[in-house]
Amino acid sequence: MFHDWNIGQAKSTIAASAAASINSQLKIEALQNCVGPEIESVFNDAFWENLTVAINALDNVDARLYVDQRCLYFQKPLIESGTLGAKCNTQMVIPYLTENYGVSRDPPEKQAPMCTVHSFPHNIDHCLTWARSEFEGLLEKTPAEVNACLSNPVEYATSMRNAADAQAKDNLERILKCLDRGKCETFQDCVTWARLRFEDYFVNRIKQLKFTFPEDAATSTGAPFWSAPKRFPHPLQFSAVDPSHLQFIMAASILRAETFDIPVPDLVKNPKMLAEAVEKVIVPDFQPKEDVKIATDEKATRSAGSVDDVAVINQLLLKLELCRNNLSSEFRMKPIQFEKEIFCSYYDNWWKNFGLRLDDDTSFHVDLIAGLANIRARNYSIPEVDKLKAKLIAGRIIPAIATATAMATGPVCLELYKVLDGAHKVEDYRNTFANLALPLFSMAEAVPPKVLKHRDMKWTVWDRWVLRDNPTLKQVIKWLKGNGLNAYSISYGNCLLFNSLFPRHRERLDKKVVEVVREFAKAELPPYRSHLDVSVACDDNEGNDMDIPPISTYYR
CATH class of the missing domain: 3.10.290.60 (Ubiquitin-activating enzyme E1, UFD domain)
Structure with a gap:
């Protein structure tokens, strides 16, 4: 179905074309709509009521659950299927005969403890998890909080006072930082912000960590604190001639400019001009703090609010009121959601001679996350990864295997014959699970629904x-x-x-x-x-x- 010349085209368009080449009598319309409640004007009641059967080939659980609920509601058969690397599965959802897809859910994936991700990473997955979290915090969540605050300041202030916890305090501090010290009006401001981010992430935080936990630090039991799997970190020195450092500055400043709706000048196309812009930034000297607390307990959770939090929240709201008075009533930020699948090569020609490749990400989302993760990995002497590997891990992409897809397609088509033939009992249908890597092949009767x-x-x-x-x-x-x-x-x-x-x-x-x-x-x-x-x-x-x-x- 997919060939080199199809790159950049919508999958549904290619699939429709391939199907039509097999059967010219087939009438098919290719769409590129997200599957969810927002498209009910397209896939309306009449669409579902006239459907014979739904066959899912979706790539996320929310979309699967939505189609499952629609089929449940309109009492339509659904053949659910999915692949995950070498694994594949199919499930029969037949009106009145079987349980629906949403009845059973996979257990949540195990995640690394937050203290490991934030302060003690020991593999690239930890670095990429941290990078994805920072991306979302800086470019999506904080701008969204700013807009929520500016759109309805009274209601927002009330909600923060009612919450009166550490999370509310953190939200207000991030908003103030964004609108006060971190507010950008020119692209040079964005470059300054990116350069100071580099200093904070890869220099100051590491120096503070070493100050709090020196190399010879010991635990309460007397064991060395920096014992495996912990890696003793080292702060970096920013260098405008280091391609990875400058690529981080470029991606971070461009995305920061996007959140403030600031035009991106031509200097980003020229590494030398960008380096000159970075050299203009004045970086304050670091001074370690004695009272900084760094979480080390893997089971620790965020503490509840305190009286001090309530007092701090009130002070922050007063500062925020003053800050808001200096903004125009129309001012809003643009939150950026991480997008892992934008392909182009707009800046590639300008950067090839500098040793950088920006092959497929004019959004610069993957560039920023890869830069964050790899430079952090350098702090901890962790092997770095290329941008493709970073995209796969940060985007939680597991490569598809054609054999697994073919394996899923077979049972789907076999069960489809039964659905179209009709008048079958529940024991005639089969759910399938296969793992080609083991190999394991399992087929089981579909499970009937609970009867009241x-x-x-x-x-x-x-x-x-x-x-x-x-x-x-x-x-x-x-x-x-x-x-x-x-x-x-x-x-x-x-x-x-x-x-x-x-x-x-x-x-x-x-x-x-x-x-x-x-x-x-x-x-x-x-x-x-x-x-x-x-x-x-x-x-x-x-x-x-x-x-x-x-x-x-x-x-x-």
């Missing part, structure tokens, strides 16, 4: 009860009463539409459900939606609470 019962009624997670012809609230309650269920509360989302304890709610009984939702829930129902779901709390005639499916009322 009431009188002669049965339902599972697959069910929703449908009432057509635009019913009123009274008609919904009467229909449930006829099935031995006494409804005492009806809700739409977080809005209470009806409760039997409230006398004034009885005035709503003769209104259509859709009218009550529009009037009291203030819901704007899009034109592509033909029904809405309400949640009903009810009990049986013996007073036992019953957990019933959602009720879909069709108004179109």
Whole structure:
């Protein structure tokens, strides 16, 4: 399917073209939409209702869960599949016969302790985890916090006072630092910020760490503190002739400029001119601090707020108020989300002669993360990695293996025959798991869903009860009463539409459900939606609470 000449094209476009070359009668439209609630105007009710079967080939869990919920809601078969390196799996999700994909979840991945990542890394994965965290903190989370603060300062200040914890204090300190000492108005300011970041990360923090824990430091038991796997670090000396140092400055300053909406000048295309801009930066001398606390406990967690935190938060809010008065009311920052898959070579020609390669990342996201990780690795004498390896680790990319993909495709197609043939029992379907590296091949019967019962009624997670012809609230309650269920509360989302304890709610009984939702829930129902779901709390005639499916009322 994919060839060298397809690089840069959308995968869906290539797949559609390949399928059409096999069968010219196939009618297929290639789209590049994210899979999620935001595209329900495209994949609307009519789309799902007219679907025969969904076949997933998605690359993230959130998208899988979304399609799973849509198939569950519209009672459509789903063939779920995935690959992870040499591993592959398929799962059958068949209406009323099997459990759905979202019932079971993989355990969370094990992560390195934060103290190891922040202060005592001993492999490149730790350095890249730290680099990704710093990227998100500096370029995504802090600008987003700034915008939240500037958009609604009163509400934001109230939320910080209510939280009154160390996290709130950290947020305010980062906002102040960004808008006060770190505020950038020119690209030279961005270069200065990047140069001072280098000094902070790779010089001052290492000097402070060595000051707090000298090379001959010992633990409480008398054992050497700097024993394996800990690596004793060494501060670096910035050099404008070191390609990796200058590449870090370039990527950091360009991205910083992007967050402040500052144009990037041509000097970034010229290493010599960029080096001259860096040389203009005045770097303060470092002075170690006696009272700095550096976490060493792998099980330690963030402590709760204290009285001191509350006092500091109030002081920070006062400073922030003064700082905000010096900004225009329209000032906002641009948060940057890490993007690992942007390919181009815009700056490549200018930098090749300097020994740098910027082959595939005009966003400079991977450049910055690779620079952060590799220079930090140099602090700790950890072997460095190239940008491709950095992209794979930081982006959590596990290379696809064509054999594993083919292995998953086989069971998917075999099970698809069963779905299209219909009239099968749950034991006829198979879930598959394979690990080609072992090798391990396992096939198991699909698992049926949990069944709930009431009188002669049965339902599972697959069910929703449908009432057509635009019913009123009274008609919904009467229909449930006829099935031995006494409804005492009806809700739409977080809005209470009806409760039997409230006398004034009885005035709503003769209104259509859709009218009550529009009037009291203030819901704007899009034109592509033909029904809405309400949640009903009810009990049986013996007073036992019953957990019933959602009720879909069709108004179109």
